[in-house]
Amino acid sequence: MSSIPRDQWYVAAYTAEIGRELFSRTICGDPILFWRTEAGEITAHADRCVHRRFPLSRAPSRLVGDTVVCGYHGFTYGADGRCVAVPGQTRVPRTARLAQYPVVEQDSLVWVWIGDPALADPGRIPRASYLDSPGWTTVRGMEPLAARYSLLVDNLLDLSHETYLHGGYIGTPEVAATPISTEVDDDAGIVYVSRHMADAECPPFYERSTGLSGRISRWQDIEYTPPCLYKLHSRIAPVGSVPDPDGSDPDAFHVEVVYAITPETEHSTHDFWLVARDFALDDEDVSAFLAEQNRTVVLQDVAALDVLEQVIATEPPGYQELSVNIDTGGLAARRMLARMAGAVPAERAVPAR
Amino acid sequence: MSSIPRDQWYVAAYTAEIGRELFSRTICGDPILFWRTEAGEITAHADRCVHRRFPLSRAPSRLVGDTVVCGYHGFTYGADGRCVAVPGQTRVPRTARLAQYPVVEQDSLVWVWIGDPALADPGRIPRASYLDSPGWTTVRGMEPLAARYSLLVDNLLDLSHETYLHGGYIGTPEVAATPISTEVDDDAGIVYVSRHMADAECPPFYERSTGLSGRISRWQDIEYTPPCLYKLHSRIAPVGSVPDPDGSDPDAFHVEVVYAITPETEHSTHDFWLVARDFALDDEDVSAFLAEQNRTVVLQDVAALDVLEQVIATEPPGYQELSVNIDTGGLAARRMLARMAGAVPAERAVPAR
Amino acid sequence: MSSIPRDQWYVAAYTAEIGRELFSRTICGDPILFWRTEAGEITAHADRCVHRRFPLSRAPSRLVGDTVVCGYHGFTYGADGRCVAVPGQTRVPRTARLAQYPVVEQDSLVWVWIGDPALADPGRIPRASYLDSPGWTTVRGMEPLAARYSLLVDNLLDLSHETYLHGGYIGTPEVAATPISTEVDDDAGIVYVSRHMADAECPPFYERSTGLSGRISRWQDIEYTPPCLYKLHSRIAPVGSVPDPDGSDPDAFHVEVVYAITPETEHSTHDFWLVARDFALDDEDVSAFLAEQNRTVVLQDVAALDVLEQVIATEPPGYQELSVNIDTGGLAARRMLARMAGAVPAERAVPAR
DSSP states (O other), X not given: OOOSOXXXXXXXXXXXXXXXXXXXXXXXXXXXXXXXXXXXXXXEEESSOTTTOOOTTSTTOEEETTEEEOTTTOOXXXXXXXXXXXXXXXXXXXXXXXXXXXXXXXXXXXXXXESOGGGOOGGGSOOOGGGGSTTOEEEEEEEEESSOHHHHHHHHHOTTHHHXXXXXXXXXXXXXXXXXXXEEETXXXXXXXXXXXXXXXXXXXXXXXXXXXXXXXXXXXXXXXXXXXXXXXXXXXXXXXXXXXXXXXXXXXXXXXXXXXXXXXXXXXXXXXXXXXXXXXTOHHHHXXXXXXXXXXXXXXXXXXXXXXXXXXXXXXXXXXXXXXXXXXXXXXXXXXXXXXXXXXXXXXXOOO | OOOSOOSEEEEEEEGGGOSSSOEEEEXXXXXXXXXXXXXXXXXXXXXXXXXXXXXXTSTTOEXXXXXXXXXXXXXXXXXXXXXXXXXXXXXXXXXOBOOBOOEEEETTEEEEEESOGGGOOGGGSOOOGGGGSXXXXXXXXXXXXXXXXXXXXXXXXXXXXXXXXSBTTTBOHHHHHSOOEEXXXXXXXXXXXXXXXXXXXXXXXXXXXXXXXXXXXXEEXXXXXXXXXEEEEEEEEETXXXXXXXXXXXXXXXXXXXXXXXXXXXXXXXXXEXXXXXXXXTOHHHHHHHHHHHHHHHHHHHHHHHHXXXXXXXXXXXXXXXXXGGGHHHHHHHHHHHHHTTSSOHHHHSOOO | OOOSOOSEEEEEEEGGGOSSSOEEEEETTEEEEEEEOTTSOEEEEESSOTTTOOOTTSTTOEEETTEEEOTTTOOEEETTSBEEEOTTOSOXXXXXXXXXXXXXXXXXXXXXXXXOGGGOOGGXXXXXXXXXXXXXXXXEEEEEESSOHHHHHHHHHOTTHHHHHTBTTTBOHHHHHSOOEEEEETTTTEEEEEEEEEEEEOOHHHHHXXXXXXXXXXXXXXXXXXXXXXXXXXXXXXTTOOOOTTSXXXXXXXXXXXXXXXXXXXXXXXXXXXXXXXXSTTOHHHHHHHHHHHHHHHHHHHHHHHHHHHHHHHSOTTOOOOOOGXXXXXXXXXXXXXXXXXXXXXXXXXXXX
């Protein structure tokens, strides 16, 4: 059985990736065709001609106005997925239409619903409005990961690895040494993991971007909404500084690190990453620095997780991991994902009377 | 169960490919060794030493007179496949012989029988005598296809794809727009598909080779003898020209486009192609042009079909295609092939009384 | 069921390969981590962190004194495999320890025991003391083989292939032509295969290294101790020369060709090779010549066996080889290996009364 939850929203792309060119990306095993209509609406359909399976994203297939013409035999589809022309005859079979995916543009992200379209509720899409708001500047990228998405979930829910895998970038000894607190909100479907370091070394990532040096107060507050959206609320401030009772926090620097964890297949993942900040908004050097640094960090994760996927592929069945306190958040996330994927149906998770 | 019909003749090579060098090609999953005796006869045997499986086509194996010496331990075989020498002893086991394949040279093609040799009847091999006749000039090639042979059968039985996949080469709008007529001769085992365009654009392929320009009469008469031999009788003539009642056709240009569709494995195919013409017989520019153009067209098909094989490999089981009128010939061919492969035994296709 | 015998000693490396760097090699499917303590002892453990599987051999994992620090989350292990530190907490779970492999350094080889450590008896490791003795000079190498280990066993037990696969290096017509004698010592677990050529051509390998030319007496005495250690006692002497009754053999040149046949996985093998000689001990030209020649010969085997692995992968199930006299030793070795691998349990090989 698949470990990938369906009937869920996933990030498929950045909004800027979809325009008047045919664009394809495989999400949860489904190859999906994206393009924008002349009016600017994003469409999302199965990337496979109903006739003989040719991918509609592939040349010589092409976009003609608001229709897509298949490059193999010329089957032509409108923005609603309905076939409007077939070769050699005037009648178009009524059943000739592409499966359509619910799609939403929000917070600079393109979300698609994978599963039964009747269940799609855009109101359930988690928000990250700072990714597309005044007062914030964001850098971003996406790296292909040759590993199952759950390895990336494990990785991001346990930041103690920063000290070892990302030393010299974002890791310092305090990250691994400081205990975490974990909270699980099953109703909202969110896992929270917090680590507040009151007096810590400032890693290069924050030193050069904020201008702070020496010891700092560093807070990491993770808010993960399985399956796809991971947010790390990062607060960097001089030692001793705390937010004001009214919520304002003028001495601190805030960085929102966001990951969208989107399964491509059972064994590969789209690793979308974004870094938003509320300072140095127009400083292009800071933007370039944070983009380059975070991409390096993501590629360190990619290299490690690609190795883990290979390790799993060759290990004997029944291998058991050992978990410790730092894994509390990751294990909670795994339980939620297993329930979503149907491995532990939610209705049976409540004991019968 | 295999989808590849056995007890059938397949084209394994062009006659010019087989000489006094060891030559190997895998046909329907069987690696076969070919070479010519000193008298010029082609031999076809299993390409695998009976001792420890070493491929006899592979260096340092070598041809010595009319024997093949295995490059691993020196087992030596005659032209009839019998082992005539083994190392370390003088007695040669009687069972030491290579499986032999019936083989026929005809029409510049090397045909092998895949299946029970007792059933091989050279009289059943379909002919294409213009490939090796005075009055005709032929260009040819072979491209490896990383896709199952049935995808190439689909492709060739439905030429409406010329308009889209081969636009600028052999496709014009009329090919996709003109309805076809299909005829199936189950007794002879032939599928016919015809498309006669009375007034059509002349594509570059024919314009430059025939010298005709402007509008033309263009006939495409497909004659496919499953599983292997596909012939497209192509007639190009000025608009309004028809053959004389006696069969002569002096104003027309005739091009015989032949494909031999030979499965290499369940998922790969030898795509042999030949273009014979009855005009400009000695014009090497025309030969070079047709060879280059047809190879380009074949490589466009190869690129598309390789993609389809990948699509099939990752799609969920039970995926259903949608067929329309243009597919009539292809569907008839599929039925014949399925019957040949044993999926629908011929005797059960007739209802019992 | 695996064809690889467990509860056996295998050569994992040359002693010079293991030092103060983390070193990993997969033996019989198990990835194993090797390093030397500061006191010079070799350690051998599972190359996989107990926490989240990260390979301990892989950067940024590193050796710190006599501990290994995992590069992912910093789990730290001592030379006995016990975990001594985990991130985020002071308590270390008692079950946190790496599986340890019995390991022995002997005759310049690093042997590991694959299987139940309680059964490991270093006294059962076969010896080849000339590999690390005064009076002998040895050259060596290791080539990766993309083929199952049994194909290399077949290859080395039947040297008639030297004539064909290694002609111009170590093969001459007499090797294939001269019958062998085979002896199997089931109690000691050794297969002996001998071929004494009284009057043979001297191949380049021996001509240039010994200085002998013209006809020679050439003895090949194989002593194979399954599964791993293969020794070819090679004696080269002028025609007519025999050892003295007291065992001394002043007119002869002795070359000990040793192979360690170590399965990496079910379908790949570490092909360790060594050539020891009792002459020209300090002649670096002879060393360089023998190393280059033997490596070339091994690579000829590797190329052939890699092909055989591919042949097996695509052949229909139930394919039957044909064996002749030269295969007697190889077939005896196969029987021993099958018994060791549990295919023919030793206790059932004796008929019940």
